[in-house]
Amino acid sequence: MDIVSATRRIDSEWTGSIVPCLESYIRVPNKSPLFDPEWQAHGHMDRAAAVLVEWCRSQQITGLTVEVIRLPGRTPLLFAEVPGTAPGEVLLYGHFDKQPEFTGWDAGLDPWTPVIRDGRLYGRGGADDGYAVFSSLLAIRTLEEQRLPHARCAILIEGSEESGSPDLPAYVEHLGSRLGTPDLVICLDAECGNYDQCWLTTSLRGNLIGTLSVDVLTEGVHSGMATGIAASPFRILRGLLDRIENVHTGDVALEELHVVTPPGRIAEARAAAAVLGGTVAGKIPFVPTARPVSNDPTELLLNSTWKPTLTVTGADGLPALGSAGNVLLPRVALKLSLRLPPTLDATAAAARVTAALERQPPYGARVRFEVGSSLAGWDAPPLAPWLERAVQSASQDFFGRPALAMGTGGSIPFIGMLAERYPGTQFLVTGVLGPNSNAHGPNEFLHLAAVRKVTGCVAAVLAAHANRGG
Numbered sequence: 455m456d457i458v459s460a461t462r463r464i465d466s467e468w469t470g471s472i473v474p475c476l477e478s479y480i481r482v483p484n485k486s487p488l489f490d491p492e493w494q495a496h497g498h499m500d501r502a503a504a505v506l507v508e509w510c511r512s513q514q515i516t517g518l519t520v521e522v523i524r525l526p527g528r529t530p531l532l533f534a535e536v537p538g539t540a541p542g543e544v545l546l547y548g549h550f551d552k553q554p555e556f557t558g559w560d561a562g563l564d565p566w567t568p569v570i571r572d573g574r575l576y577g578r579g580g581a582d583d584g585y586a587v588f589s590s591l592l593a594i595r596t597l598e599e600q601r602l603p604h605a606r607c608a609i610l611i612e613g614s615e616e617s618g619s620p621d622l623p624a625y626v627e628h629l630g631s632r633l634g635t636p637d638l639v640i641c642l643d644a645e646c647g648n649y650d651q652c653w654l655t656t657s658l659r660g661n662l663i664g665t666l667s668v669d670v671l672t673e674g675v676h677s678g679m680a681t682g683i684a685a686s687p688f689r690i691l692r693g694l695l696d697r698i699e700n701v702h703t704g705d706v707a708l709e710e711l712h713v714v715t716p717p718g719r720i721a722e723a724r725a726a727a728a729v730l731g732g733t734v735a736g737k738i739p740f741v742p743t744a745r746p747v748s749n750d751p752t753e754l755l756l757n758s759t760w761k762p763t764l765t766v767t768g769a770d771g772l773p774a775l776g777s778a779g780n781v782l783l784p785r786v787a788l789k790l791s792l793r794l795p796p797t798l799d800a801t802a803a804a805a806r807v808t809a810a811l812e813r814q815p816p817y818g819a820r821v822r823f824e825v826g827s828s829l830a831g832w833d834a835p836p837l838a839p840w841l842e843r844a845v846q847s848a849s850q851d852f853f854g855r856p857a858l859a860m861g862t863g864g865s866i867p868f869i870g871m872l873a874e875r876y877p878g879t880q881f882l883v884t885g886v887l888g889p890n891s892n893a894h895g896p897n898e899f900l901h902l903a904a905v906r907k908v909t910g911c912v913a914a915v916l917a918a919h920a921n922r923g924g
């Protein structure tokens with residue numbers, strides 16, 4: 455592959471046609487169904503798909519077909535196919551649904567207005583994960599223009615990822631043989647430790663979400679009259695949470711939710727921590743006095759990729775501060791989000807957490823833990839030697855630095871699904887969700903220099919895949 459001309463080609467396409475298109479895409483508030491139950495009536499999903507499809511269809515790639523598939527009642531799915539000029543099959547994955555707005559965007563920025571500042575394209579959904587379809591097709595096009603062979607490519611861009619991919623299994627079923635039997639899956643929806651080299655994601659944590667509710671009274675009562683007689687539901691909740699998490703250390707208290715971290719993954723975390731150092735914690739927006747739970751970057755990386763963790767993400771039954779009177783509340787409910795180690799059985803974890811929370815309710819209160827979803831994580835199979843070599847040389851060629859690997863604390867449901875379906879498949883899971891890019895939070899941005907280099911790396915890996923032999 456001619457790196458110089460590939461770089462030039464990729465850069466000019468990003469600047470000339472992709473950025474303007476991504477700007478249109480950012481303007482569409484196509485929130486994932488979980489955050490916009492009326493998504494069908496609102497029509498944003500269809501509009502976002504239309505923006506992407508128009509660009510895809512204009513690509514000069516031999517035999518390219520692009521379609522939007524709509525199964526009844528499900529978010530649309532963008533599916534593209536490119537016939538192979540070499541043996542093998544590749545599946546490229548991304549998603550085009552978005553997280554909700556969230557608060558705290560800086561002055562001059564907001565989720566639905568694209569703004570370019572300091573080489574970063576701000577706005578919701580650009581980095582997570584609008585860019586994926588552009589990088590995928592541009593990588594293939596780059597090969598075609600250099601007359602380099604590539605395997606058959608199927609590109610699947612789903613519309614329900616941010617809701618836990620509820621629509622995806624039906625589409626995988628529907629597409630059947632059109633998905634092929636990929637020997638390589640490329641997923642462009644992952645993190646990167648920095649914007650200076652290619653990052654391979656080698657594991658994902660699972661995710662268990664549920665609502666823990668405590669009912670003590672049938673209605674709120676004057677707190678002067680009732681406290682001391684009835685327990686507060688908030689105090690009961692505190693005690694229940696102590697059953698599953700050590701309040702002093704943050705360690706998940708249920709032994710069954712831990713796994714032994716494979717030695718190879720510990721070594722990867724050490725290598726990544728040596729490069730990232732203070733930025734592992736530095737990427738987190740602490741208030742000036744707050745500090746991370748450890749000063750050791752390796753420990754922080756392993757904590758956030760291989761350890762179970764708990765966080766409370768929402769509450770019901772707690773009045774907002776301005777309208778909080780002296781009332782003993784009748785009921786409080788919390789949304790719990792647990793991240794699970796990559797290799798843990800998520801269904802068993804859900805049952806274990808439910809049992810721990812619901813057994814022997816204090817004061818006979820009505821305690822319920824309703825599981826919303828439990829998704830398993832993923833631990834990558836060992837990298838095939840050809841892929842290892844390809845990723846290293848691609849990172850050197852486009853970034854000028856070696857590639858690194860690390861686990862990711864988040865979840866991509868599709869990867870686990872595919873790994874189960876195609877046990878022999880190799881995975882290239884990478885992305886541009888690096889320091890401060892803040893997918894899901896305020897000030898989400900796409901790092902424009904890094905995304906162009908990642909696009910180059912995808913092209914290089916596709917080229918190497920076509921030449922992998924045996």
Ligand SMILES: [Zn+2]
Nearest residue numbers: 582583615643
């Ligand atoms: Zn994503």
